[in-house]
Amino acid sequence: MSIKNMTEEKNWSGQKLVSTDYMLFEAPREKHFMTGSEVLKEAVKRCTVDASVSYPITPQSEAAHLIGELWAEGYVGVYFRGENEFGVMSEVQGCSMAGARTITTTSGPGTLRAMENFPTWSGTRIPCQLVLMARGINSPLSIQPDNLEVSFLLETGCMIWYAENVQELFDMSIAAFTVAEQPDVHVPIITSVDGFFVSHTREAVMLPPDDIALRPYNPYAAPLPPIDSEMPPGRFLRDPFVMKSNYISYATHASWQWEVRSAVERSKPYARHYLNGLAHTTGDEDAEVAFVACGTAAHQAKEAQRELTKLGVKSKVVKLRTIRPFPHEELLEAVKDVKYIFVPEFNIVGWLEKEVSKSLYGKCDAKIVGRPRVAGGMSMPAEAILQEVFENTGLKKGA
Amino acid sequence: MASIAKRKRYNMRISGLGGQGVVTTAHILGSCMDNAGKYASLVPFFGSEKRMAPVEAYVRASSEPIYEVGEVVYPDIIMIYHSQVVTHGKSYTMPFYTGLKKDSLVIINTSVNVLEEEDIQVLTKLNAKVVQFDATELALKIAGTELATNMAMMGMVLGLTQLVTEDNIEKAVRERFLGTSFVTSGGTASLDSAIEKKFKKKEELLAKNMEVINKTFELADSIDLTSDDLVIDLAV
Numbered sequence: 001m002s003i004k005n006m007t008e009e010k011n012w013s014g015q016k017l018v019s020t021d022y023m024l025f026e027a028p029r030e031k032h033f034m035t036g037s038e039v040l041k042e043a044v045k046r047c048t049v050d051a052s053v054s055y056p057i058t059p060q061s062e063a064a065h066l067i068g069e070l071w072a073e074g075y076v077g078v079y080f081r082g083e084n085e086f087g088v089m090s091e092v093q094g095c096s097m098a099g100a101r102t103i104t105t106t107s108g109p110g111t112l113r114a115m116e117n118f119p120t121w122s123g124t125r126i127p128c129q130l131v132l133m134a135r136g137i138n139s140p141l142s143i144q145p146d147n148l149e150v151s152f153l154l155e156t157g158c159m160i161w162y163a164e165n166v167q168e169l170f171d172m173s174i175a176a177f178t179v180a181e182q183p184d185v186h187v188p189i190i191t192s193v194d195g196f197f198v199s200h201t202r203e204a205v206m207l208p209p210d211d212i213a214l215r216p217y218n219p220y221a222a223p224l225p226p227i228d229s230e231m232p233p234g235r236f237l238r239d240p241f242v243m244k245s246n247y248i249s250y251a252t253h254a255s256w257q258w259e260v261r262s263a264v265e266r267s268k269p270y271a272r273h274y275l276n277g278l279a280h281t282t283g284d285e286d287a288e289v290a291f292v293a294c295g296t297a298a299h300q301a302k303e304a305q306r307e308l309t310k311l312g313v314k315s316k317v318v319k320l321r322t323i324r325p326f327p328h329e330e331l332l333e334a335v336k337d338v339k340y341i342f343v344p345e346f347n348i349v350g351w352l353e354k355e356v357s358k359s360l361y362g363k364c365d366a367k368i369v370g371r372p373r374v375a376g377g378m379s380m381p382a383e384a385i386l387q388e389v390f391e392n393t394g395l396k397k398g399a
Numbered sequence: 400m401a402s403i404a405k406r407k408r409y410n411m412r413i414s415g416l417g418g419q420g421v422v423t424t425a426h427i428l429g430s431c432m433d434n435a436g437k438y439a440s441l442v443p444f445f446g447s448e449k450r451m452a453p454v455e456a457y458v459r460a461s462s463e464p465i466y467e468v469g470e471v472v473y474p475d476i477i478m479i480y481h482s483q484v485v486t487h488g489k490s491y492t493m494p495f496y497t498g499l500k501k502d503s504l505v506i507i508n509t510s511v512n513v514l515e516e517e518d519i520q521v522l523t524k525l526n527a528k529v530v531q532f533d534a535t536e537l538a539l540k541i542a543g544t545e546l547a548t549n550m551a552m553m554g555m556v557l558g559l560t561q562l563v564t565e566d567n568i569e570k571a572v573r574e575r576f577l578g579t580s581f582v583t584s585g586g587t588a589s590l591d592s593a594i595e596k597k598f599k600k601k602e603e604l605l606a607k608n609m610e611v612i613n614k615t616f617e618l619a620d621s622i623d624l625t626s627d628d629l630v631i632d633l634a635v
Contacts, residue, residue, distance in 0.1 A: 033433045145469065165468075196442070197468040202429050203440040302466040379470045 006216065011048045013074045015213035020178040024171060024274060027208035034205050036198040039166045040105070040131060041066035043173040044076065048213045050100035051078040053091045057110040058143045059195035060133040064105050085110035089117035089130075096126035096188075099219030099226035101177060103128065107195055108135035108142070111149045121188040122157030122260045125224050127180035127217070128188050130158075131173060134295075135195040136347070136376060144377020145196045147295065150323070151351035157260040159189040159267055160324040161275070162294035167205045169193050172321075175274035177214065183221045185267040187260060192323075194346060197296040265325050278327035281334045283316030284309070289389060290338040290366070292331065292356050294320045297344045297380065304385035311397045313389070320352075328359050335360070340393050341368045344385055348375040367392075408461035409560065410471040412498075413552075414490045415480025417452045420549030423575065424478075425456035428553060430571035432460045435563040440465050444491055453489045460562055473498045476560070478552055480534075482509040485518075494518065502526050506555050508534040508548060514630065523629050530555065530622065532633035534615075540635065541614055542607035554612035558619025565616065572608050577601050 004012050011017055018027070023046060034042070040063045044052070052071065054064035071079030077100070082088030085106055095102040106114065111132060121128060132153075136146025153160060161176060163169040173191050180189040193199065219226035271278055283305045291301035298319035308315045318334040320327055335341055341360075343353040353370030360368065371388045374380045389395065411428070415421040425441040432439035437460065444455035457471040477499060483489045485507065492498070496505065496518065503525065507513060510533040514522070522529060534551035538544065550572075557563060618633055 031433075033430055194468075201440055201442045201468055202426060203465075204433055204438070296468045299466040299468050306466075379472050381472045382467060383473065 011213050011216065012077070013213075015046070015048070015075075015211055017048070017215045018212045020175065020214060020274065023174060023208060023212060023214060027212060029206035029208050032205050032207050033202060034166060035062075035200055035202045036133070036166050036169050036193055037062040037066060037200070039170045039205055039207075040173060041070060042207055042210065043170045044103060045070055045210055046208070046213050047103075047174060047177055048101065048216050049076045049103055050217070051092075051095040051102045052076050053080060053082050053088045053095070053102070053104050055082045055085050055088045055106070055110065057085070057107045059135055059199045060105040060107045060131070063131065063133065063199065067103070067105070085114040086117065089114035089121070092128050092130075093117060093121055093124065093126060096121075096128040097124060097227050099217070099222075099228070101181075101217035102126075103131065103173075105131045105133065107133045108149055109138055112137060112152060115152065118153060118156035118158055118188070118190075123256065125186045125222065125260070125263070126188055127177070127186050127222075129173065129176050129180065130188065130190045131169075132190050132192040133195040133199045134192055134346075142376050145194045145296070146346055146375050146377060147192070147194060148347040148349065148351075148375070150192055151347065151349055153190055154324065154351065154355075157187065157257070157264065158324065159185075159187055159264050159322070160192060161189065161271075161322050162192045162320065163198065164295055164298050164319060166198060166201065166203050168321075169198055170205060170207065172275065174214065175271075177217070179267050179270040179274060181217055182267070182270055183223060185263050185270065186223050187263045187267070192295065194296045197299075268325050271322055271325070275321050277330065278320070278322045278325070279330035279334060280319045280321060281316055282319075284314040285316070287314045287316040287338055288395065289313060289315040289340045289342065289393065290318055290335045291315065291342050291344060291385070292318045292320065292335065292352070293344050294323060294352060295346070297346055300380045300382060300385060301342075301344055303382035304389070307382055307386055308389065311386075313395050313397075315389075323352075323355065326355060326359060331356065331359055332363055335364060335366055338366050340389075341366045342385070342388060342392075343368065343370050344380060345370070345373045346375065346380065348373060406475060407463060408459065408465070409475045409562070410473065411458040411460065411476040411478065411556070412471045412474040412492065413456045413458065413478045413480065414484045414492065414495060415454050416450075416483065416489060417454050418450045419454070419480045420546065421454045421480055422456045424549040424553045425458050427568075427571045427575050428458045428460065428557075430574055431557065431563045431567045434567040434570045437462055437562070438465050440468065442469060444470070453484070453491055455491050471498075473500055475500050475503045476556060477503070477505045478556060479505070479507040479509075480548065480552055482507070482511075482513045485513045496521060496525075496527070499525055499527060503528075504556075504559065505529045506552065506559075507531045508552060510536060512630065512632070519629060527629065528624055529630045530559070530633065531630060532618065533635050537614060537635040538611055541611045544607075547608055547611045550608045550611040551615050554615030555619055557612075558616040559622065559624065565613070568612060569609055572612070573605055576605055576608070
C-alpha cells in the first residue's frame with residue numbers, strides 16, 4: 001500500500017477517518033473468528049497509529065509481530081524493535097513525547113524489566129498504550145497465564161483496564177487511545193488481558209469494516225507541549241525547577257504526583273461512555289453471592305454463576321473493566337445487598353482481593369473471600385469456584 | 400451409554416505429538432462450530448512446541464455461549480492422536496483419562512489395543528465408550544499422506560457427535576487451507592506451504608482432506624454407541 005498524505009477525510013493509508021463513537025457504537029459489524037493477538041492487529045489497524053515499538057516475549061510476541069505486518073502493509077507509521085523491554089518503553093516514551101500515537105505490547109518479566117519507565121510515562125503525561133498480555137513473573141520461570149505483574153503496575157500512575165475476552169480486547173484497545181488522549185486526562189493506558197487465555201484463544205468476534213480509522217492524535221492539545229523544533233527533548237525532565245533541593249521543588253513534585261492521579265480519576269466519565277460502564281454485572285439481581293473479578297477470572301465466575309443457578313443459589317458476577325481508576329461507586333452499588341463476595345484470581349497474591357477489600361472497608365457487611373486463587377498456569381474450573389462457595393458459606397445445594 | 404450426541408456442551412481434550420496437527424484440528428473444529436452458527440472456543444496447550452513432544456489442545460463446543468477458558472480439566476471427549484500418548488505417557492495429562500466425565504467418549508488412533516487392565520477398569524466404571532481405529536493408516540490410504548491423520552480424527556468425532564454438517568466442515572477446512580486471511584505461527588505456516596507444494600494444487604489438498612473426512616463419517620455411521628462394549632475397534 002502506498003503512503004498518502006493525511007487529509008481531513010482520510011489517513012495516510014486511505015482509510016476514512018471517523019469518530020470513536022462511530023467506530024465503537026455505530027459502524028456495522030461482521031462476525032470473524034480470531035485469537036486475541038489477531039484481534040489486536042485489527043484494532044491497531046483502525047486507530048491511525050503513528051508508531052509502535054516491539055520486543056519478543058511470550059505470549060505477546062505474535063501480537064507484536066502482527067503490528068509489524070500492519071507497518072509493512074502501510075497502516076502504522078513507524079515500527080521497530082527495541083534492544084530490550086527497557087529500551088522499548090523508553091523509545092515508546094520518545095515517540096509519544098514527539099506527538100505520535102504510540103502502542104506497544106509486553107508480558108511478564110519484560111514488564112518488570114521496563115518498570116522504571118511506567119511512572120516516567122505517567123509523569124510526562126504521555127497518552128501511549130501498552131497492551132499487557134499477562135503471564136506471571138519468574139522465578140521459577142513461567143510462561144503460563146498468571147497476572148502477578150499487574151500488581152506491580154497498580155501504583156505507576158498509569159490507567160489500567162482489563163479485558164475479559166477477544167471482543168473486549170478489540171473494543172477496549174480502540175477506546176483506550178481516545179480516553180488516554182483527552183486533554184484533561186492525558187496519561188498512559190495499560191490495557192491488560194490474560195496471556196494465552198485471550199491472546200491465544202480463538203473465538204467469535206464482531207468487527208467493524210477495516211476501511212475506517214480513528215482521527216489522528218492531536219499532540220498540541222496535550223497538557224505538556226510535544227517535542228518539536230521549538231521544544232527540545234528533555235526540557236521538562238531536565239529543567240532545574242524540579243531538580244533542585246528546595247521547598248518549591250518538593251511541593252512541585254508532590255503536587256505533580258497528585259495531579260497524575262487526579263488525571264487518572266478524571267478519565268472515569270470518558271471510560272464510562274466508551275466502555276459502557278467501568279463495571280459490568282450479570283446474574284441475579286437479588287443475589288446472596290457476588291463474584292468480583294476481572295479478565296478471564298470473570299469468565300470462569302460466569303460459568304460458576306450458571307451452575308449455581310441450577311443448584312438453586314442466587315449469585316452475580318461483577319466484572320471490573322477498569323482497575324485504575326478503581327470503580328469504587330460501581331462496585332459498592334453492585335454488592336451492597338450480598339452476603340458473600342468471592343474474588344477469584346489468576347495470581348497467588350490476591351491483588352484484586354486487596355483492592356476490593358480496601359474499597360469496601362467500612363461500607364459493606366459482606367464477607368469477602370479471596371478465593372479461589374490459582375497461579376503459575378493452573379486452571380480455574382467452575383467446579384473449583386463452586387467448592388469455595390459451599391465451603392465458605394452456609395449455603396446448601398438446592399436451598 | 401448415555402448419548403454423547405445429545406449434550407449442550409462438549410469439552411474436548413485433544414492429545415497428540417508435535418507435528419500431528421493437533422492444534423490445527425482444534426482451530427478447524429472451532430471454525431466448523433462457528434460456521435454452524437453455534438459457539439466454540441479453543442485453546443492450545445501453552446508449552447514448548449516441537450516435533451514428537453506432547454501437544455494438547457482444548458476445544459469447547461456448545462449450543463449456548465461459553466465463558467470458561469483455559470485447559471479443559473473435565474472433558475466429555477478425549478481424542479488421542481498417537482498411541483504413545485497412552486503407552487509412553489507422552490501427555491500433559493496423566494493418565495490420559497484424568498478428569499473424564501461419566502458417559503463420555505474416547506477416540507484413539509491406533510491399530511492395536513493400547514488399554515491396560517487398569518485403564519479398562521476405570522473407563523468401564525465411568526461408563527465411557529472407547530473408539531479405536533487406525534486414523535494414520537486411513538489417511539495414508541485415502542490422502543496418500545499421514546499428515547491427514549488429524550482430518551480422520553476430526554471426521555470421527557464430528558461423525559459421532561453430529562455437531563455440524565459436512566458443509567460446515569468443508570467451509571472450515573477450505574478457510575484453513577485456502578483462506579488468505581488465516582494467520583498462524585511461522586512454523587505452521589511454512590509447513591503448510593511445504594504440504595501445498597507436495598500436493599501441487601491447493602484444491603487437490605482440500606479434496607483429499609474432505610475424502611478422508613467423508614470416509615470417517617461413514618465409519619462413524621457404522622458404530623452403535625448404545626452397545627454394551629467398552630471398546631469399539633474399527634477396521635479401516
